[in-house]
Amino acid sequence: MNDTSTSYRLLPGAPGSPVILHVPHSSRAIPAHVRDGIVLDDPALELELDHITDAHTAEITAAAASSAGLAPWRFVNGYSRLVIDPERFPDEREEMLAVGMGAVYTQTTHLERLRPDGFDGQPLIEDYFHPYAEAMTAAVEDRLAAVGRAVIIDVHSYPTERLPYELHGDGARPPICLGTDDFHTPAELLARAEKAFAEFGGTGINSPFSGTYVPLKHYGKDPRVSALMIEIRRDVYMEEPGGPAGHGLATLAADLAQLVNAVSRP
Numbered sequence: 001m002n003d004t005s006t007s008y009r010l011l012p013g014a015p016g017s018p019v020i021l022h023v024p025h026s027s028r029a030i031p032a033h034v035r036d037g038i039v040l041d042d043p044a045l046e047l048e049l050d051h052i053t054d055a056h057t058a059e060i061t062a063a064a065a066s067s068a069g070l071a072p073w074r075f076v077n078g079y080s081r082l083v084i085d086p087e088r089f090p091d092e093r094e095e096m097l098a099v100g101m102g103a104v105y106t107q108t109t110h111l112e113r114l115r116p117d118g119f120d121g122q123p124l125i126e127d128y129f130h131p132y133a134e135a136m137t138a139a140v141e142d143r144l145a146a147v148g149r150a151v152i153i154d155v156h157s158y159p160t161e162r163l164p165y166e167l168h169g170d171g172a173r174p175p176i177c178l179g180t181d182d183f184h185t186p187a188e189l190l191a192r193a194e195k196a197f198a199e200f201g202g203t204g205i206n207s208p209f210s211g212t213y214v215p216l217k218h219y220g221k222d223p224r225v226s227a228l229m230i231e232i233r234r235d236v237y238m239e240e241p242g243g244p245a246g247h248g249l250a251t252l253a254a255d256l257a258q259l260v261n262a263v264s265r266p
Contacts, residue, residue, distance in 0.1 A: 007083075008132050010139050011074040013065065018147045019072035019260050020139055021061040022154045022213055025054040025081045034083050034124065037115055040108070050242025051109045052081060054157040055234070056249060061155050063253035068260040072153075075139055077132070081105070082114070084121075084129040086136070087154075087213050099165045103129050109163045137215040144224055151189070151263050152227040154179070154213045155256070160235045166208060174204035175236050179212045179229030183220050189228050189263060196259040199251070200236055230256070 013019070028049045030038075040048060058076055065071050077086060088094045088103040100107030100114070104121030108114050115121075143150035158177065162169035176197040180190060194203050212229035214220075234240050237248030 006078045007128050008078055008135055009074075009076045010135065011065075011076065013071040013073035016147055017070045017072050017264055018143050018149045019070075019151045019153060019264055020143060021065065021072050021074045021256075021260075022136070022152055023054075023058050023061050023074065023076040024086050024154070024213070025052075025156060026056070026058040026076065027078055027080050028053050029078060030080050030083055034079075037119065038082065039113055039116060047241075048108050048114070049080065049082070051159065051163060053242065054155075055242055056238055056245045057155050057157055057232070059245065060232075060237075060249055060253050060256060063250065064256035064260060067254065068257045068264070070261070070264040072260050072264070073139065073143070075136055079128065084124050084132070086129060086132045090125050090129055095167065096165075099167065101165055107165070109165045111164050133215060137217050140215055140218060140225060144222075149224045149226070152213060152225065153256075153259065153263075154227065154229040155232075156209070156229060157232040157234050157238075158209060159240060160233055162208070168210070169208045171207035172204045173208055173233060174202050175200040175233050176203040177207060177209055177229075177231035177233070178203055178205050179210050179231060180206060181212050181214065181227060183223070184214050184225060184227040185212065186226055189226050192262040193228055193230070193259055196255045196262065197230075199255070 061074055084103055090103040094102045096102055104124050106115045140150045178193050197203050209231050212227040214225055214227045218225040237252055238245045
């Protein structure tokens with residue numbers, strides 16, 4: 001069993017806030033023993049991290065939290081999604097297995113080999129995926145107990161140009177893509193997000209990425225848990241593929257804070 005104490009962080013918000021900002025793909029950190037199981041050399045791994053990391057999304061959510069009227073809670077993945085991807089199904093239900101990118105990736109964004117043939121990802125599932133999922137489930141349960149509802153805002157970014165691994169990347173690529181779920185995304189939550197991010201030149205729904213994160217304990221079962229995914233096209237706030245943030249970051253943070261304020265009210 002490996003130490004998972006730094007694999008995620010729950011950053012407390014206001015006791016009365018229902019909002020959890022979920023940041024699953026912002027980190028580039030990979031523990032040494034996990035790095036040993038990746039076949040890419042160091043330059044190739046750095047380039048892959050440039051492509052696959054949702055750079056600066058932790059900074060966007062931190063700035064939004066600091067300026068929101070009622071501070072949201074934040075659940076932040078401390079490790080790269082190349083360790084495990086907490087937003088994938090850990091079994092055959094996951095469609096991204098078709099391109100080697102289930103809960104444990106075996107291929108890169110360009111469909112090249114990431115891990116050795118026959119790699120057993122189950123130890124990573126046990127050591128990192130399940131503890132992460134349990135902690136996020138507990139965070140949602142805590143909000144339900146405290147205020148009677150939980151609002152998960154799942155914060156991501158995506159490249160301007162389609163990458164080869166994208167299964168549904170042939171559709172629109174708006175500045176802000178809003179991912180929804182038929183059960184967990186009420187119309188009012190979607191409308192508030194469209195209003196909050198209107199200044200970025202338009203929002204789209206479920207293209208090029210769809211759905212949103214809800215813990216499996218609550219998924220499709222508990223209407224008190226609402227959720228929305230925010231996918232930010234990277235050219236509106238950073239230098240691609242893995243460069244510094246620009247002035248758009250502050251504007252995005254302000255807009256996210258506006259959304260947080262809108263959904264925090266009863």
